[in-house]
Amino acid sequence: MTTTYNTKEEVINRAQRLKDKSLRQVIPHETTKAIEEQTKEYGDRRKGHLGNLVEKYFFDINPGNTSEPDFAIPGIELKTTPMKKHPRKTYVSKERLVLSQINYHDIVKEDWLDSSFLKKNKRLLLMFYLWKKNQDILDYRFKFIHLLDLLDDISSEDLFQIQKDWEYIVAKVKRGDAHLLSEGDTYFLGACTKARTSDVTRTQPNNDKPAKPRAFSFKQQYINYLIQARLFRRKTSPDSIFAKARRLETIEDAIRVRFSPYIGKSDKQILASIGSDMDSKPKQYKRMLANLLIEREPSKMEELEKANVTIKAITLEPDGNLRESISFPAFDYLGLVEQDWYDEASGTMADFHQQLETKKFLFVVFQKKHGSKEIVLKKTMFWNFPMRDIDEAKRVWMTTVGCIREGRYGDLPGMDDSPVAHVRPHGRNANDTIPTPQGTREKRKSFWLKNKYIQKAIEDDEKST
DNA sequence: GCATGATCATGC
DNA sequence: GCATGATCATGC
Numbered sequence: 001m002t003t004t005y006n007t008k009e010e011v012i013n014r015a016q017r018l019k020d021k022s023l024r025q026v027i028p029h030e031t032t033k034a035i036e037e038q039t040k041e042y043g044d045r046r047k048g049h050l051g052n053l054v055e056k057y058f059f060d061i062n063p064g065n066t067s068e069p070d071f072a073i074p075g076i077e078l079k080t081t082p083m084k085k086h087p088r089k090t091y092v093s094k095e096r097l098v099l100s101q102i103n104y105h106d107i108v109k110e111d112w113l114d115s116s117f118l119k120k121n122k123r124l125l126l127m128f129y130l131w132k133k134n135q136d137i138l139d140y141r142f143k144f145i146h147l148l149d150l151l152d153d154i155s156s157e158d159l160f161q162i163q164k165d166w167e168y169i170v171a172k173v174k175r176g177d178a179h180l181l182s183e184g185d186t187y188f189l190g191a192c193t194k195a196r197t198s199d200v201t202r203t204q205p206n207n208d209k210p211a212k213p214r215a216f217s218f219k220q221q222y223i224n225y226l227i228q229a230r231l232f233r234r235k236t237s238p239d240s241i242f243a244k245a246r247r248l249e250t251i252e253d254a255i256r257v258r259f260s261p262y263i264g265k266s267d268k269q270i271l272a273s274i275g276s277d278m279d280s281k282p283k284q285y286k287r288m289l290a291n292l293l294i295e296r297e298p299s300k301m302e303e304l305e306k307a308n309v310t311i312k313a314i315t316l317e318p319d320g321n322l323r324e325s326i327s328f329p330a331f332d333y334l335g336l337v338e339q340d341w342y343d344e345a346s347g348t349m350a351d352f353h354q355q356l357e358t359k360k361f362l363f364v365v366f367q368k369k370h371g372s373k374e375i376v377l378k379k380t381m382f383w384n385f386p387m388r389d390i391d392e393a394k395r396v397w398m399t400t401v402g403c404i405r406e407g408r409y410g411d412l413p414g415m416d417d418s419p420v421a422h423v424r425p426h427g428r429n430a431n432d433t434i435p436t437p438q439g440t441r442e443k444r445k446s447f448w449l450k451n452k453y454i455q456k457a458i459e460d461d462e463k464s465t
Numbered sequence: 466g467c468a469t470g471a472t473c474a475t476g477c
Numbered sequence: 478g479c480a481t482g483a484t485c486a487t488g489c
Contacts, residue, residue, distance in 0.1 A: 451467095
């Protein structure tokens, strides 16, 4: 009844026939009608369904829900995944790429090389389609078709990072912290939530606390990098034996190595040693200095972008206090009231939620010196927003959205309303206003993480290292 | 001393 | 041209 694919080439050749076409254009008209009859009841909730349709009606396979790859013999897992047009970069991924489910009890017994993750996802047939709002899934047009072989097709550095991400997730589950997993914990491979509703939970080893079900996923930024590197730049040099023999580093290690010669040095000493005459007056001076230390190896900036790492230059007072809070990009009132903190049907997070839960921050920490204009590079640290505080962030966000909906712009949460986050102006100046749902205009604002909260994170990091 | 509002200069 | 990250300025 179904077709058997024996080789990689058979699968790719077949897949290529969908390039620049929609499913509707390649399957018989009667089939289309039958599908439409069947799927009427789903309404808009047909997410994840396109992959099944492509398997069934285009490839004529029926892999079911197993730990084996969809094409069992050549060992290929099929992924249909949406892209959006982006004004600057031609295409970006609409979301993370969700891979196999994490079984908390099994995974703690696994090693990377014989992991169930690699067994299922070693070879991914990526079929990117162009997503359009309200379009029928049968009409999505497939733009890029690419076979990604994790062991051969990804650079050895990236694969090393993916392995370390996997190991980090497993280690966290092993110590009974599956309920504290966050996508922000890791760089390329994330543990994203995967459940129909938020009250679904799983048991975990070594802790009685229930944990959200999660799946492995390639984080959105990493998929964006793959789209740019693999699909637009065409041939990047294949990994040679030499490349594989190179020194392997995680992103964290590579950054630490960049900064370590300068830790404890003053800004003047750093500038002198790298022969720069940078002006120290601008507000973003320390940020530019941090950039300069990374950028002399230009590829590292791309590394940080694809790992969804945001650099924050932080300056402590001589006594160790942190004066300033940390800002996020300004929000738009009209967009904010349209968002859900977490939309279970689509798996979409509100912007602020996504920034907190998926981003990794690189804090470049400087400290002022008593009675001197000089500052000292104290340390660098990687930090991501801890899941134990996510409910507090959500509360602040909900309050904010509530105020905007009701037009109470004077009641937005301030610094005293939460130990974690607040709302403050974030425009070019006091005249910088944007439209509101009430048709009025209000000052441009953004969410901020509180100074004391970040200071605590910096102090905790010192204790742990 | 701290919360809050305002602004600057870079770099995309 | 404008968003952004980071800091400055004010006032209680």
